[in-house]
Amino acid sequence: MKTTILVVTAIVLATASARAHHAFGGEFDANRPVLLKGSVVKVEWVNPHAWIHIAVKQPDGKTEVWMVEGGSPNSLLRQGVTKNSLPVGTEIVVDGYQARDHTLKRANGRNITYPDGRKLFLGSSGTGAPSDGADPTEKKK
């Protein structure tokens, strides 16, 4: 019982304390949910947020490039993620909400996964380097 209370306390503390660099609600429109499936064309490993650019195929066959907002890259890099961990051409699936200015093809990366649903960068191998995404041929259709 005591353990439960302690755990709850710790979790509440963490959640109450957490905040993003800025108010996501001011940036993204809750009435514009998006699901994006596409291949990586560029990754900006920058602060205050990393941005993943993906080419999304439209029903008419054309492609649109969307920018997806992630977190700060700093701690990822310390987990062994490198600029090669998400190679150009990697297929990913993103769900999130579009920017409030709808002329912008930008969204928050609420969930970023591979097509099979695995979270990016998780499932590291014993080397500490992420195995997910390390092999581009694995991701290409």
Next chain:
Amino acid sequence: MRHRCFVVTMMCGMLLALSAVKPPTVVGQGAKPYSPKRMPDGHPDLQGTYDLATLTPLERPPGMKPVLTREEVAKIERAVAAQVDEGAKPISGERAAPPKGGDGSAGAAGNVGGYNNFWLDPGSTYTIVNGEIRTSIIVDPPDGRMPQLTPAARQRIAARLLAGAVSVPNNDRGLETAPGAYDDPERRPLGERCLLGFGSTAGPPALPNYFYNNLHKIVQTPNTVIIVNEMVHDVRVVRMNGQHPPKHIRKWMGDSIGRWEGDTLVVDTTNFNADQIRYAVQAAPGRGLFMVESLGAKPQDRLQGPSQDLHVMERFTRVADNALLYRFTVEDPNTWVAPWTGEFTWPATSEQIFEYACHEANYAMENVLRGARRREIDAAAK
């Protein structure tokens, strides 16, 4: 609905870190007197990179005892490890877009959710000081809580709210109601503008942010001590044996002068920048002294904010080859009825600080301001 709410994401991030990182082993705090490595000038060498991330909050949660046993901490870690595994599990690759109108998540990101927990590094262990596993950074008052605000401070903070100096969240999370809050970049919070690390990461006092990017680096010379903060690349320059400038000269993170008391570096900081003071709002209990964003419900219940007479004394002591003890006292008779003191261990890390370089790709600022213009157009069309 798993993993679709920001709160859950935060939680998973914490849990992930809990399982992934070993507790720092701090040596040299036992009975034997510790003799630190010294600089050529004879003073202890405080240099290194330190990871301030910890689960120990600034203020002790009500009902929690001051010190945990190792068994109690181990139980917590085991309990959360199971949730870490859960949080790392795949979700459907064939999932649909999130619900229109928002995903219902609470917390800082509002109902559009945040981002996956793999971005986060919120701390994995409680801080250990003198062999004690502490449940609060604050050690004085003994209840581990900040002292009460003075009546004058309550009035001042209320006036700031009324004047719109501090943005107040409304029911549309992330959209503050302060007049002109989105009129130009200079009305945006300091963290959003890449001017200072949000929360109290810059300080002083330097505090964990329970989220990510908690590294600090110390570079030491006989005349100057530099403290680099990973978040937003804040750099404090401590002039050894210097004098504070006249009161009207105000600086980001204040004016810091240092001196040695035995083997302890004492840093005295005053002359805080008015904007840093103006935005000094504590958004959540147990958080920092400086708060450059204002998020969360009932902000009037949570406000802290020092006056321009804020005075911070910090004490840096090397207690082991791999750790510093950081102790600080905050004094501002215009704000709190008594001074208060905190301490926590800064474990050294071999990790490097990736330069923050915040401005170059701060698309978020553009998106936020453009979003506000869009809302103005929509409102005019109605």
